Amino acid sequence: MxxxxxxxxxxxxxxxxxxxxxxxxxxxxxxxxxxxxxxxxxxxxxxxxxxxxxxxxxxxxxxxxxxxxxxxxxxxxxxxxxxxxxxxxxxxxxxxxxxxxSLGVTLLAHLVREAASRLGEDWDIEIVETHHRMKVDAPSGTALLLGEAAAAGREVALAQVAVRGRDGITGARQPGAIGFASLRGGSVAGDHTVHFLADNERLELKHLAENxxxxxxxxxxxxxxxxxxxxxxxxxxxxxxx
Missing domain, CATH: 3.40.50.720 (NAD(P)-binding Rossmann-like Domain)
Known part of the structure; x- marks a missing residue:
């Protein structure tokens, strides 16, 4: 004790x-x-x-x-x-x-790192997080943790490849980028999905916090x-x- x-x-x-x-x-x-x-x-x-x-x-x-x-x-x-x-x-x-x-998020980050390491750069990575309307920071600390895991899997620095939000004429997606999107509303405790997207197939790793x-x-x-x-x-x- x-x-x-x-x-x-x-x-x-x-x-x-x-x-x-x-x-x-x-x-x-x-x-x-x-x-x-x-x-x-x-x-x-x-x-x-x-x-x-x-x-x-x-x-x-x-x-x-x-x-x-x-x-x-x-x-x-x-x-x-x-x-x-x-x-x-x-x-x-x-x-x-x-x-x-969260122990579940900890394991999720491990899986994200493994997936990013084993899948090539022709798999795009996007991280989407949703939180309650009162949350004051974005992207969430968890989203950044998952982004760091993905970057570590690819052996790059997240700061060099992160894209935090898109608006207007942004041009085509840059190869190797790790994108973030933040949603806010209601009383959501915290939902995080890491999307791995390639031609003709997608992989989603997700964690939903209910409390x-x-x-x-x-x-x-x-x-x-x-x-x-x-x-x-x-x-x-x-x-x-x-």
Missing amino acids: ARIGIIGSKGRMGQALADAIVAAGHELAGGIDQGDDPLALARQSDVLVDFSAPAALEANLDAAATAGVPIVVGTTGLEERHHWLCDHAAARIAVLQTGNT RAIFARGAVRAAGWLLGKPAGRYTMPQVLGL
Whole structure:
């Protein structure tokens, strides 16, 4: 049993995490939100789970590192500087950062990488994601995670081949491009489909999230797995042994 602290406890994910912690037989060490002290929470926890906001990440990582406790970062909308902060903290503590804590999505990313590696560039790749109307970032962290998996399968950098939205006279599709499309509306928890399209045939790899509880369960499993790990950067595929 681990004492797990929640950063972002009053949000929808925070509430789901609290339920998942208890269901998994762990202890809820407490929770904080904007304006609260992350160091106080870190000192009473065995591991932290952060689903807050990118602006709070630096303080949260500093608190975890100061207290010497591992941290699972599930916050989305991160930029290059945030990943540098994760690398910096990982020199002192175990850090698992991911765009999606769902175990199903983790396996999906593995399959996407395999498909992209084995299918040639004559197979076009398009990633379509749908989320609730209140989501503030696009493409979703999960879509980008899947894009990174596809790019890794092709041994290219996603930044060099990504196409984020099309409008007007765009010209023909560029070979090797990985396209993204984002839909927003209703109360959709998160749907992601990776399309592999060739002449006369298509392959679709899909994950449908029906409830945020799946992300909470995955995050709690990752938190338990992270306990006792040496300092470094870790990933969800490692949690599943992929």
